[in-house]
Amino acid sequence: MTNETASLLLYDIPVASRFLLGTARYPSPAILAEAIRAAGAEIVTVSLRREAGASRAGESFWSLIRELGVRVLPNTAGCRTAKEAIATAQMARELFATDWIKLEVIGEEDTLQPDVFGLVDAARALADDGFSVFPYTTEDLVVAERLLDAGCRVLMPWAAPIGSGRGINNLFGLRALRAHFPDVPLIVDAGLGAPSQAAAVMELGFDAALLNTAVSRARDPVEMARAFALAIDAGRAAHVAGLMTPRDMAEPSTPVLGRAFDEGRK
Numbered sequence: 372m373t374n375e376t377a378s379l380l381l382y383d384i385p386v387a388s389r390f391l392l393g394t395a396r397y398p399s400p401a402i403l404a405e406a407i408r409a410a411g412a413e414i415v416t417v418s419l420r421r422e423a424g425a426s427r428a429g430e431s432f433w434s435l436i437r438e439l440g441v442r443v444l445p446n447t448a449g450c451r452t453a454k455e456a457i458a459t460a461q462m463a464r465e466l467f468a469t470d471w472i473k474l475e476v477i478g479e480e481d482t483l484q485p486d487v488f489g490l491v492d493a494a495r496a497l498a499d500d501g502f503s504v505f506p507y508t509t510e511d512l513v514v515a516e517r518l519l520d521a522g523c524r525v526l527m528p529w530a531a532p533i534g535s536g537r538g539i540n541n542l543f544g545l546r547a548l549r550a551h552f553p554d555v556p557l558i559v560d561a562g563l564g565a566p567s568q569a570a571a572v573m574e575l576g577f578d579a580a581l582l583n584t585a586v587s588r589a590r591d592p593v594e595m596a597r598a599f600a601l602a603i604d605a606g607r608a609a610h611v612a613g614l615m616t617p618r619d620m621a622e623p624s625t626p627v628l629g630r631a632f633d634e635g636r637k
């Protein structure tokens with residue numbers, strides 16, 4: 372089996388669904404549950420800070436997640452420093468009994484882009500402490516190298532700022548990242564607004580996509596989850612099948628054998 376057709380392994384766990392779904396800001400817990408089912412997601416990300424509070428009736432939320440039988444990837448959404456992210460990750464490990472953590476250290480308010488310096492520091496501390504770290508990062512190759520050196524075995528580059536729905540902001544950067552790390556699982560996280568954008572990142576050869584806003588804020592989140600699931604599968608299938616290389620000039624798609632009229636004969 373080649374890398375292209377092998378199933379996805381995240382920290383040695385085989386994962387069949389390449390669609391990871393966020394659980395924030397759905398109209399209701401019932402719609403969230405239906406959206407997770409429609410997505411076929413096996414992994415959902417949950418913010419400890421936003422969802423575990425008493426105001427969200429935390430216990431019923433967790434029992435819903437347990438009923439669905441999905442794997443929880445807790446995240447450190449909203450953390451602004453390495454110290455805060457590390458403390459949040461440690462609480463999440465206690466609460467969910469998992470050492471998986473989606474590590475977010477936000478560095479700037481307008482773009483919610485990662486503070487890559489704090490991210491690398493926190494990733495190193497958490498990996499040393501036995502966590503399986505999924506860092507939310509940019510497409511920067513040097514930062515990616517540092518995160519791998521720090522002990523990360525998966526990277527989660529953004530497509531665009533969280534909640535922006537812009538799709539791929541830096542096509543060259545994402546292509547370079549994929550080419551540079553052919554054997555590292557790369558999950559595009561954040562900024563995907565339309566199923567076609569999710570298909571596009573999968574066509575580029577990314578291993579999976581994680582999104583939240585485009586589904587949770589859709590008029591019909593369940594149907595939107597289904598649409599993204601189809602697109603992610605389609606993009607992956609196209610990548611595995613081998614996409615054609617675009618050309619500048621036309622090439623007849625139908626081979627011509629002989630001619631109806633011989634122009635040369637009078």
Ligand SMILES: CC(=O)[C@@H](O)[C@H](O)COP(=O)(O)O
Nearest residue numbers: 393533534561562582583584
């Ligand atoms: C849910 C979560 O972890 C978000 O921080 C994630 O990055 C998704 O981003 P979008 O909401 O842009 O899909």
